[in-house]
Amino acid sequence: MTKETDWEERYQEEDTPWDKGEPAPGLIDWLNKQKLAPETRVLVPGCGRGHDASAWAKAGFETTGIDLSYLALSYARQKYESVPNLAFFPGDFLEEKPRETYDLIFEHTLYCAINPVRRDEYAQALDHWLKPGGHFLAIHFVFPLSEEGPPFGASKDEIIKRFESTFELIEDWKPRHFEGRQDEERMFLWKRK
Numbered sequence: 001m002t003k004e005t006d007w008e009e010r011y012q013e014e015d016t017p018w019d020k021g022e023p024a025p026g027l028i029d030w031l032n033k034q035k036l037a038p039e040t041r042v043l044v045p046g047c048g049r050g051h052d053a054s055a056w057a058k059a060g061f062e063t064t065g066i067d068l069s070y071l072a073l074s075y076a077r078q079k080y081e082s083v084p085n086l087a088f089f090p091g092d093f094l095e096e097k098p099r100e101t102y103d104l105i106f107e108h109t110l111y112c113a114i115n116p117v118r119r120d121e122y123a124q125a126l127d128h129w130l131k132p133g134g135h136f137l138a139i140h141f142v143f144p145l146s147e148e149g150p151p152f153g154a155s156k157d158e159i160i161k162r163f164e165s166t167f168e169l170i171e172d173w174k175p176r177h178f179e180g181r182q183d184e185e186r187m188f189l190w191k192r193k
């Protein structure tokens with residue numbers, strides 16, 4: 001059985017190799033060409049130290065980041081305190097029933113970080129947190145499913161099968177990526193049916 005990750009401990013020990021100290025290059029490229037309505041409200045689950053969430057807020061969108069780790073959130077609040085329209089809250093994306101729903105969910109290395117046996121719960125959580133007709137934009141790690149993780153792999157086919165009953169796939173592509181992640185990242189843009 002896969003051992004659950006203690007995320008707070010990972011941040012305490014600074015054992016956070018996923019954190020590159022800046023927003024994902026693929027997200028920056030996408031934000032530079034997006035045509036979303038300015039009032040789009042964005043949720044970034046598993047936001048970690050908040051770099052991607054800050055990019056959304058800097059692009060003009062009211063943005064909320066949630067994460068299990070208080071330490072990661074405290075770093076995010078300090079580093080990005082001058083960025084308007086940006087809030088960070090502790091929260092469990094899989095277990096909490098949200099008080100409000102969002103127009104867009106952006107995720108980056110959360111799906112691959114959770115225990116693979118919880119992937120159906122992840123898909124259900126999207127339904128809880130996202131408005132009908134809302135968008136789901138994701139940067140997933142794509143490599144064969146591994147027993148050891150995180151990150152746990154996922155294939156493009158597995159990802160598409162997981163979400164296609166409730167989402168329409170608008171586009172998927174290989175994004176510009178962090179050094180060392182060539183051939184590991186794929187971006188998906190979905191619209192909730």
Ligand SMILES: C[S@@+](CC[C@H](N)C(=O)[O-])C[C@H]1O[C@@H](n2cnc3c(N)ncnc32)[C@H](O)[C@@H]1O
Pocket residue numbers: 007008018019020045046047048049066067068069072091092093094095108109110113114150
């Ligand atoms: C691999 S890290 C990625 C962090 C960030 N997205 C990034 O790319 O830097 C996974 C993050 O998801 C958070 N996390 C894991 N399970 C979660 C859950 N159920 N709800 C909210 N956050 C979760 C962890 O605390 C961690 O910050």
